[in-house]
Amino acid sequence: xxxxxxxxxxxxxxxxxxxxxxxxxxxxxxxxxxxxxxxxxxxxxxxxxxxxxxxxxxxxxxxxxxxxxxxxxxxxxxxxxxxxxxxxxxxxxxxxxxxxxxxxxxxxxxxxxxxxxxxxxxxxxxxxxxxxxxxxxxxxxxxxxxxxxxxxxxxxxxxxxxxxxxxxxxxxxxxxxxxxxxxxxxxxxxxxxxxxxxxxxxxxxxxxxxxxxxxxxxxxxxxxxxxxxxxxxxxxxxxxxxxxxxxxxxxxxxxxxxxxxxxxxxxxxxxxxxxxxxxxxxxxxxxxxxxxxxxxxxxxxxxxxxxxxxxxxxxxxxxxxxxxxxxxxxxxxxxxxxxxxxxxxxxxxxxxxxxxxxxxxxxxxxxxxxxxxxxxxxxxxxxxxxxxxxxxxxxxxxxxxxxxxxxxxxxxxxxxxxxxxxxxxxxxxxxxxxxxxxxxxxxxxxxxxxxxxxxxxxxxxxxxxxxxxx
Ligand code: 5AD
Ligand code: SF4
Numbered sequence: 001x002x003x004x005x006x007x008x009x010x011x012x013x014x015x016x017x018x019x020x021x022x023x024x025x026x027x028x029x030x031x032x033x034x035x036x037x038x039x040x041x042x043x044x045x046x047x048x049x050x051x052x053x054x055x056x057x058x059x060x061x062x063x064x065x066x067x068x069x070x071x072x073x074x075x076x077x078x079x080x081x082x083x084x085x086x087x088x089x090x091x092x093x094x095x096x097x098x099x100x101x102x103x104x105x106x107x108x109x110x111x112x113x114x115x116x117x118x119x120x121x122x123x124x125x126x127x128x129x130x131x132x133x134x135x136x137x138x139x140x141x142x143x144x145x146x147x148x149x150x151x152x153x154x155x156x157x158x159x160x161x162x163x164x165x166x167x168x169x170x171x172x173x174x175x176x177x178x179x180x181x182x183x184x185x186x187x188x189x190x191x192x193x194x195x196x197x198x199x200x201x202x203x204x205x206x207x208x209x210x211x212x213x214x215x216x217x218x219x220x221x222x223x224x225x226x227x228x229x230x231x232x233x234x235x236x237x238x239x240x241x242x243x244x245x246x247x248x249x250x251x252x253x254x255x256x257x258x259x260x261x262x263x264x265x266x267x268x269x270x271x272x273x274x275x276x277x278x279x280x281x282x283x284x285x286x287x288x289x290x291x292x293x294x295x296x297x298x299x300x301x302x303x304x305x306x307x308x309x310x311x312x313x314x315x316x317x318x319x320x321x322x323x324x325x326x327x328x329x330x331x332x333x334x335x336x337x338x339x340x341x342x343x344x345x346x347x348x349x350x351x352x353x354x355x356x357x358x359x360x361x362x363x364x365x366x367x368x369x370x371x372x373x374x375x376x377x378x379x380x381x382x383x384x385x386x387x388x389x390x391x392x393x394x395x396x397x398x399x400x401x402x403x404x405x406x407x408x409x410x411x412x413x414x415x416x417x418x419x420x421x422x423x424x425x426x427x428x429x430x431x432x433x434x435x436x437x438x439x440x441x442x443x444x445x446x447x448x449x450x451x452x453x454x455x456x457x458x459x460x461x462x463x464x465x466x467x468x469x470x
Pocket of ligand 2: 188189190191192195196197198232233269
């Protein structure tokens with residue numbers, strides 16, 4: 001396993017060399033450098049994958065550019081809900097007319113949606129102008145696929161059903177120089193009954209802790225102060241390794257890395273969140289005061305039908321335990337409305353949990369039927385109108401609570417990581433608190449990437465206006 005992975009990395013660097021020559025040839029023909037644009041749909045995992053894809057493209061000589069003018073356009077897709085798919089097809093229509101004007105353009109489509117046979121078939125038959133099609137398991141092969149396309153023209157399709165391989169040490173470009181996502185595991189074994197992720201991202205595979213620490217060290221040496229550890233279910237990290245390691249242990253190792261000042265992670269499954277993790281978080285001054293803990297529903301019956309493996313009471317107990325140990329924690333969540341069989345009473349249970357927990361923010365979703373998932377074949381689908389009404393009620397409740405909760409830090413001074421220039425207001429920067437709240441404050445752009453104390457003068461619903469403290 002170890003040697004095949006290293007060999008694969010070497011093989012891909014060889015393809016990058018070959019692709020670089022082909023790209024240089026094309027650039028000479030056009031008399032200008034080639035540009036690329038990657039559009040990302042979906043979650044943080046996809047965002048990180050896009051950074052890796054961009055890393056390969058820059059390695060072979062492409063420069064970043066706008067989609068309208070780019071010589072290579074790549075769409076990294078999501079399929080978690082139906083509307084994500086529709087947006088991709090809408091965008092493909094636009095790309096088709098761009099390509100008519102600029103036939104040398106390369107169009108690629110990859111990510112979760114391409115792990116579905118029907119979607120690949122639809123691209124093959126109705127979107128023949130697409131040049132590259134690949135899935136989630138083989139993004140490391142981009143240079144190889146591009147080389148094949150340059151040599152043979154025509155559509156190159158390479159979608160793997162699954163993999164055991166984790167190919168290390170490939171290039172990546174970061175959106176922010178001072179913070180980075182770090183994959184710690186891939187795939188998911190939970191099979192929540194509504195969720196397509198286990199079918200498109202495959203079984204759970206954890207990276208070796210040494211590989212993760214090596215990457216974090218490299219990032220720190222490169223100026224990164226904040227890492228976000230990424231996985232579909234980080235709380236079950238390490239269980240499938242030859243020498244199992246817990247997520248809490250991994251966090252303890254990551255926080256030893258010199259230069260790393262903040263650690264975040266995403267996403268936690270309530271059923272796997274351990275006492276050990278709560279303790280490690282409580283004792284740490286580097287692990288951020290934020291937990292994203294998807295609730296999905298407040299009804300025990302619906303949770304059971306969702307195969308979530310916790311009850312309403314388990315969830316509430318867990319929240320209590322977390323808040324006792326870490327009183328300044330910010331809790332956020334995901335909630336699905338209109339799961340098949342959801343009654344008014346079930347929905348009231350969800351509202352009840354929302355009112356009891358008082359989340360700092362919540363992503364609310366209308367249930368979306370996904371093919372292959374067990375919930376798709378349930379008979380009692382909720383009428384659209386009912387689902388929409390519930391959704392609106394939930395959203396109102398969630399927003400009212402979140403903006404009330406945000407006020408609790410008004411007047412306090414807290415550390416902020418300055419992240420970017422505020423485009424709306426001149427002279428202002430936008431930064432983030434450890435608890436993930438956003439703050440706008442006056443400061444010089446040279447402060448970007450630094451952590452500084454800021455007084456939170458005014459809470460404006462979902463963000464603060466502040467001033468740097470002396
Ligand atoms: N319908 C609606 N929302 C979904 N999610 C996952 N699958 C579906 C679906 N079929 C939501 C869950 C998950 C988040 C990433 O997306 O709330 O936590
Ligand atoms: Fe989907 Fe559940 Fe896995 Fe999250 S934990 S990705 S909701 S199956």
